[in-house]
Amino acid sequence: MTNKILIMSVYKEYCGDKVRLYTSYKENNEEKLFYYEVNKTYDEYLVDDRADAFVVAFINYALLKGLDIDSKIPISTSIYYSLINHYIPTLTNLNKNYKPIIYSGDYICDIVNSGNAIATGMSRGVDSFTSFSLNYYNDVPEIYKINTLTFFDIGSSQSSLTGKFSKKEIIEFKNRDIIKSIKKIEEERFNGASKVARELGGLPIIRISSNIQEVQNIKHKYVHSLRSISAVLSMQKYFKIYYFASTVDINATKIDHTDPSYYDLLTLNLFSTKATRFIQGDIAYSRLKKTDIISNIEISYNNLNVCWRDAYNCGRCNKCIRTLVTLDFLNKLENYKNVFDINQYYKNRERNIAHVFINRKNDIFYKEIYWFYKKNKINIKKIKRFKYYKFYLYFKIKKTLKKIFWFLKKN
Numbered sequence: 001m002t003n004k005i006l007i008m009s010v011y012k013e014y015c016g017d018k019v020r021l022y023t024s025y026k027e028n029n030e031e032k033l034f035y036y037e038v039n040k041t042y043d044e045y046l047v048d049d050r051a052d053a054f055v056v057a058f059i060n061y062a063l064l065k066g067l068d069i070d071s072k073i074p075i076s077t078s079i080y081y082s083l084i085n086h087y088i089p090t091l092t093n094l095n096k097n098y099k100p101i102i103y104s105g106d107y108i109c110d111i112v113n114s115g116n117a118i119a120t121g122m123s124r125g126v127d128s129f130t131s132f133s134l135n136y137y138n139d140v141p142e143i144y145k146i147n148t149l150t151f152f153d154i155g156s157s158q159s160s161l162t163g164k165f166s167k168k169e170i171i172e173f174k175n176r177d178i179i180k181s182i183k184k185i186e187e188e189r190f191n192g193a194s195k196v197a198r199e200l201g202g203l204p205i206i207r208i209s210s211n212i213q214e215v216q217n218i219k220h221k222y223v224h225s226l227r228s229i230s231a232v233l234s235m236q237k238y239f240k241i242y243y244f245a246s247t248v249d250i251n252a253t254k255i256d257h258t259d260p261s262y263y264d265l266l267t268l269n270l271f272s273t274k275a276t277r278f279i280q281g282d283i284a285y286s287r288l289k290k291t292d293i294i295s296n297i298e299i300s301y302n303n304l305n306v307c308w309r310d311a312y313n314c315g316r317c318n319k320c321i322r323t324l325v326t327l328d329f330l331n332k333l334e335n336y337k338n339v340f341d342i343n344q345y346y347k348n349r350e351r352n353i354a355h356v357f358i359n360r361k362n363d364i365f366y367k368e369i370y371w372f373y374k375k376n377k378i379n380i381k382k383i384k385r386f387k388y389y390k391f392y393l394y395f396k397i398k399k400t401l402k403k404i405f406w407f408l409k410k411n
């Protein structure tokens with residue numbers, strides 16, 4: 001038996017004050033154990049009579065690797081229907097990097113009764129704060145108002161390892177230093193999310209941890225949406241509505257095998273069940289508009305964390321730079337003086353703006369900042385133009401040399 005994931009069992013196990021939801025499965029005959037872990041107080045909500053969470057966690061990985069999925073444990077009817085009739089055909093028909101695979105397994109009735117948690121993830125980024133604020137502060141009917149925050153340890157900190165370890169080591173996830181580094185950053189980020197929950201008057205925050213990086217060796221970006229949906233489905237009896245923060249707006253929708261967030265709208269619709277409904281919490285807005293929205297939300301001032309490298313904002317990575325330049329153009333930078341080194345930014349202002357403008361053709365977020373600058377005739381005369389053009393030229397030459405290098409290497 002090859003090219004197959006076989007889900008053999010789903011069960012709970014207690015470990016101190018924690019409870020784990022396990023699946024025992026085989027990937028190409030290699031036996032593996034994958035679990036989600038929550039505080040014991042959430043024990044009754046873990047779903048151990050069906051394999052919804054695990055099938056969803058495996059699906060894009062299987063489509064990319066060409067692995068059929070067979071499950072001895074049933075899945076909810078709605079997930080089964082969506083998977084066979086819509087999800088697999090849509091992805092495989094519209095992007096050839098997704099290989100046609102077969103799902104075999106039984107299905108049972110959806111869970112009908114769920115808890116009352118109306119939740120969203122609190123990663124403290126721009127999308128996360130926007131999704132939260134639109135469905136918490138705004139005048140939404142009580143049954144749609146957020147009453148719970150979540151924090152998932154499912155691989156999102158993987159990018160913090162870039163440049164510190166080899167790509168191979170990061171994906172393998174065996175090096176002790178890598179595991180230590182991930183645990184540290186996840187702990188720091190969870191502390192940051194807990195601080196937000198406290199500042200919101202003690203809003204409940206639920207943490208779902210997992211060993212997914214140990215058992216599923218793939219770049220997190222390729223499967224990130226499915227991992228988040230899976231974590232929520234592991235606790236379907238708890239979540240009534242789950243707001244998903246979108247990465248891109250609806251106009252950017254496409255079936256992109258390197259980043260499922262481009263078709264979140266499809267995935268969230270298809271993997272909603274009778275117990276848990278997924279909604280994109282901020283779909284109407286572009287990243288720039290979202291930055292504008294949260295710049296009016298006080299709780300973001302001391303808590304915004306956009307950096308993919310560190311638990312604090314480094315001010316040098318592309319995510320930090322684009323957020324800094326956006327806040328600068330919106331005249332809101334001062335609000336964030338406690339989470340960004342503003343003086344450092346002003347010292348390098350020309351360099352940062354030039355970096356955004358020169359890279360705008362390959363990045364929709366940079367492009368948007370550039371058009372905002374053009375449309376609003378933002379005066380960059382205040383910064384020394386000479387300095388700006390010097391950096392512009394520097395980045396342009398660097399980019400051209402890079403292109404020449406890759407051309408020569410290829411030929």
Ligand SMILES: [Zn+2]
Pocket residue numbers: 306307308309310313314315316317318319320321
């Ligand atoms: Zn950064």
